[in-house]
Amino acid sequence: YHMKVEAEAVQTLLNCRDDHNIKDFDQFHFSPRNVPYRHMPCYILKMFDELGFIRYYRIKRTTLARFILFVKKGYRDAPYHNWIHAFSVAHFGYLMIKNFNLVKDGYMTQLHALVFLVSCLCHDIDHRGTNNSFQTKCGTVLASLYSSEGSVMERHHLAQSMCILNTDGCNIFEGLTSEEYSEALDILRNNILSTDLASHFRAAENQREMIDQGYDKNDPKHQKLLHAMLMTCCDLSDQTKHWRITKKTAEQIYDEFFSQGDLEKSMGTAPIEMMDRERASIPDLQVQFITNLVLPLFSNLAALFPAAQILVDVIMKNREIWKMAKNVFQTYSETGVKCMDILL
Ligand SMILES: Cc1nc2ccc(C(=O)NCC(C)C)cc2n2c(-c3cc(OC(C)(C)C)ccc3Cl)nnc12
Ligand SMILES: [Mg+2]
Numbered sequence: 123y124h125m126k127v128e129a130e131a132v133q134t135l136l137n138c139r140d141d142h143n144i145k146d147f148d149q150f151h152f153s154p155r156n157v158p159y160r161h162m163p164c165y166i167l168k169m170f171d172e173l174g175f176i177r178y179y180r181i182k183r184t185t186l187a188r189f190i191l192f193v194k195k196g197y198r199d200a201p202y203h204n205w206i207h208a209f210s211v212a213h214f215g216y217l218m219i220k221n222f223n224l225v226k227d228g229y230m231t232q233l234h235a236l237v238f239l240v241s242c243l244c245h246d247i248d249h250r251g252t253n254n255s256f257q258t259k260c261g262t263v264l265a266s267l268y269s270s271e272g273s274v275m276e277r278h279h280l281a282q283s284m285c286i287l288n289t290d291g292c293n294i295f296e297g298l299t300s301e302e303y304s305e306a307l308d309i310l311r312n313n314i315l316s317t318d319l320a321s322h323f324r325a326a327e328n329q330r331e332m333i334d335q336g337y338d339k340n341d342p343k344h345q346k347l348l349h350a351m352l353m354t355c356c357d358l359s360d361q362t363k364h365w366r367i368t369k370k371t372a373e374q375i376y377d378e379f380f381s382q383g384d385l386e387k388s389m390g391t392a393p394i395e396m397m398d399r400e401r402a403s404i405p406d407l408q409v410q411f412i413t414n415l416v417l418p419l420f421s422n423l424a425a426l427f428p429a430a431q432i433l434v435d436v437i438m439k440n441r442e443i444w445k446m447a448k449n450v451f452q453t454y455s456e457t458g459v460k461c462m463d464i465l466l
């Protein structure tokens with residue numbers, strides 16, 4: 123089947139005016155999830171423009187507009203892994219490029235930054251709301267394609283992204299030289315594959331060592347570790363926002379997890395506790411996730427970019443609320459009320 127993007131949709135996107143100029147769009151406290159859904163493609167276009175990618179790489183605006191609309195169409199309507207998630211991940215990538223001066227201070231070339239933003243936008247394309255172990259356990263088509271290499275979903279997200287780049291009128295990299303092009307695809311691949319949890323755990327130790335040694339801007343291994351770290355930060359950026367966003371994200375994630383758990387039960391296999399709506403305690407799981415994954419990651423980021431310390435502070439504050447929620451949940455769950463609405 124071939125996805126189609128109507129010509130008038132491309133035209134509408136190209137005409138999107140500067141008039142919806144939201145305040146603080148380039149600040150870390152800004153929540154991209156508050157941008158009106160219909161304006162999101164326009165804000166992606168504006169980010170590419172503002173970061174100078176369109177000029178620098180002679181990207182045709184119609185090509186970029188069509189690419190953005192194809193990527194948006196490539197996302198499914200999953201509770202969490204949908205276009206809004208992709209938009210918020212790309213927005214955080216834009217925030218880091220801008221607020222950490224990643225290109226100006228030599229952490230990335232302009233090409234790396236362009237590919238980084240594209241990677242954020244595409245990193246979960248065609249996600250079905252089920253994770254890698256579900257693919258292998260149920261022997262899905264994607265598992266038959268990729269399970270021998272691992273990172274099943276991420277390899278699919280990469281394949282879908284390549285497919286869009288190879289679609290007529292969507293190749294935003296067509297203006298690159300041949301060596302720039304092959305470097306771009308190499309970085310796109312590494313970036314998207316680094317959003318697999320399993321590869322994050324493997325890389326986390328090396329990232330800590332890299333920071334302790336001191337980041338070497340000319341070391342290709344350091345560059346690759348940095349890209350992976352920044353991709354994971356973007357993927358988890360909802361954790362750096364106000365409690366209301368963090369709570370809503372958790373609701374969407376466990377909506378997805380519990381649906382996978384229901385599916386596994388209906389197929390006769392027992393889901394892990396995190397995906398079992400009968401057993402999971404969301405506040406407990408979130409305190410663990412923040413403690414074991416989110417905080418160490420953003421602490422590494424703040425070690426490299428001191429401006430990220432405010433993000434660590436927000437994450438710790440949100441974890442405190444989850445800890446209070448644990449008690450509230452305990453009292454209420456005795457009375458049978460087991461839902462997130464009881465949280466403020
Ligand atoms: C709020 C929040 N809670 C989560 C709770 C649990 C898990 C989970 O999968 N636990 C499995 C065990 C083995 C650790 C993920 C969660 N999660 C993610 C997420 C991150 C991902 O991968 C990177 C970005 C590389 C870490 C990939 C997929 C997802 Cl859904 N995004 N937000 C969340
Ligand atoms: Mg993913």
Ligand SMILES: [Zn+2]
Binds near residue numbers: 246317
């Ligand atoms: Zn993601």
